[in-house]
Amino acid sequence: MRVVLSTYGSRGDVEPMAALALRLKELGAEVRVCAPPDDESSARLAEAGVDLLAVGQSVRSLVSGPPPAPSDLPKRAARLVEQFHAAVLAAAEPGGAVVATGLFPAVAGAQAAAEQLGARFACVALQPTMLPSPHHRPFEYRMRPYPPEVTDHRELWELNIGTMNALFGEAVNTHRAAVGLPQVDNVRDHVLTGRPWLATDPLLDPWPGSEGDGGIWPEVVQTGAWILPDERPLPADLSAFLAAGDAPVYVGFGSMPLRDPADAARAAVEAVRAQGRRVLLGRGWARLAEVDGAEDCFVVGEVNQQALFPKVAAVVHHGGAGTTTTAARAGTPQALVPQMVDQPYWAARVAELGIGVAHDGPTPTTESLTAALRHALTPATRERAAALAADVRTDGATVAAKLLLG
Template identity: 70%
Template sequence: MRVVLSTYGSRGDVQPLAGLAVKLRELGAEVRVCAPPDEEFAQRLAAVGVEMVPVGESVRALASGASSPTVDFPTRVARLVGQFHEAVAAAAEPGGAVVATGLFPAVAGAQAAAERVGARFTYVALQPTMLPSPHHRPFEFPSQPYPPELTDHRELWEFNIGTMNALFREQVNAHRASVGLAEVENVRDHVFTDRPWLATDPLLGPWRQPAEREVVQTGAWLLSDDRPLPADLSAFLAAGEPPVYVGFGSMPLHGAPDAGPVAIEAVRALGRRIVLAQGWANLAPVDGGDDCFAVGEVNQQALFTRVAAVVHHGGAGTTTAAAVAGAPQVVVPQIVDQPYWADRVAALGIGAAHDGPAPTVDSLSAALEQVLAPEVGARAAAFAGEIRTDGTAVAARLLVDAAG
């Protein structure tokens, strides 16, 4: 059985597929991952022995502004649909499976490829807010704001059908027609299907009931990481009290360019040491102080068990990793689903949600002081034991069993 896993997005989109790929291979499946051509993604997949098919432009270059789009939005949509259709169709086989997440045009291309090849298709959301529900609002595209008088969640999701059609239907249907597939009226629901999967922990990111749509919640897709921490980082950790980790992952932080220096000052104001993750914002120490240690790519699963708190952007992967490690969190949300994860962390009592994407020394110090309280640490440690870690095993078994 061949399974093609497809995404166009940041590391938070690619790494869950790597975790699923490992479990599928253990069950005897042949797996290929269609993903952006960024070297860091290729290296991570190669490290676990998974074949990667590079598709499209570098996501990091686009996000950081190093590679500015030279075409308009409709052309970019059409290009992504076509690129992922071609890649997935070449990799998939009749009777096999295609699993897709990430940017909508890439998912639409993967879905059309599965349909044309005759493979089973599954759309997976990596956060509940991607899926229609009476319990939350749909994501608002900057170019397609919702009417201010429209506040009911069900009505907003109905309105969202028109928004998605306006943004994507013409290009999706043009491509479908070009490869001999029928055009679709409601492009969102056709691509998301009537039985999508949700790869989040049921406690950390639950699918709330009642809901009209049947959603299969597998648990979060985690990639086990047994890499040792670098010797110099281990020495820094052992040299004093647990430090505060600060990192914003795949966020370039265009709206908060001073977030690194602000975070360092805020942590120092509380008398704490800092582990500073460079990430896509290229965070760096502001001086030669021996209380600040900068890291690049590192095993978060091992590191987060040895820090006093985690300050981050609120990506699904980092939020889950900190929760599994039992580390209190301060979430400084930037875009899309990150405000949702910030709210969940605060509601569960395992951390704090920063108000807005641009912290100040005072605002971040206050949030850190809150989560460094003993009762928050105790709650975070207790919650860690409640999180399921078998999401990839559940999803892999569902895919293999469906093949008969």
């Protein structure tokens, strides 16, 4: 059976697909992956033994460049629908399966290809806020905010249908008509389907369900997080730094291009030093760099976080689903500085679970990070993080692969 996995996003979107690809291959499936042409994506897929079918513009070049004008959104959405429809249509087969996540127009293109071929289709959420539920509000696009007086979750999700139609309806339906598919009145629910998957850990992200609501909400299938095992050794110079003193605090913001990375790095170094700790800066897409060249600070690029996080005193990060899950599995306290989309949700969950702290706002200062780290480094937080680690599941990709092939 041929399975096509499709995503458009950063490493946090691609790595889970690599994990699923690995498990599908172990079960005998033929797997192809459509994803953006970023080096990080290609490398992680190569570790799973899967070639990258590059689609669209590099995400790193996109987020690192000037922000696109809101007026460009319709053209960009239409281009993604067309590109992913063409790529998935060429890679998939009738009777096979297509699994898609990432930006909505890319998922819509993959869904249309599966529909056209007669292949099974699964829409996957790597975080819960994209899925309709009476228990949380929908993600809000800056160009189409919801009325401030509307606070009921059910009403907001109804408004969200109009938002998604306004932002993406023309791009989706114009393309569907061009390839001979019928138009849809509700693009959100058509693309998500009535049974989307949620690839998150049920302890970190318990899906509450929506029983008793008359079937107006989708039937969400939570598989557990899709984790790609990482066997890479840590670089020798990093291992030497770790062995040269007490456990440092890791600070990294993944694929987030911070507004002022120099100030963020300076604030982080000063805040960590205020706790009597050494500093390990993850360069990331923000390009964090050394502040003063002191021996208590080390800068690392792409690294095996699964091997690294158990060796640090705390992890300061942006709150991506993958980094949050990796730190939780390591039993290491976290301080989350959320920037966008689902990151405030993960920050709140970490604080609720008692395994870390949520920073107030996206812009860290020395004072605010010092306060966050003071809490994260308490014995109580470390004990809670260590106790919870053993209960974080690692079989999500296997569950999903068997569900797909069963």
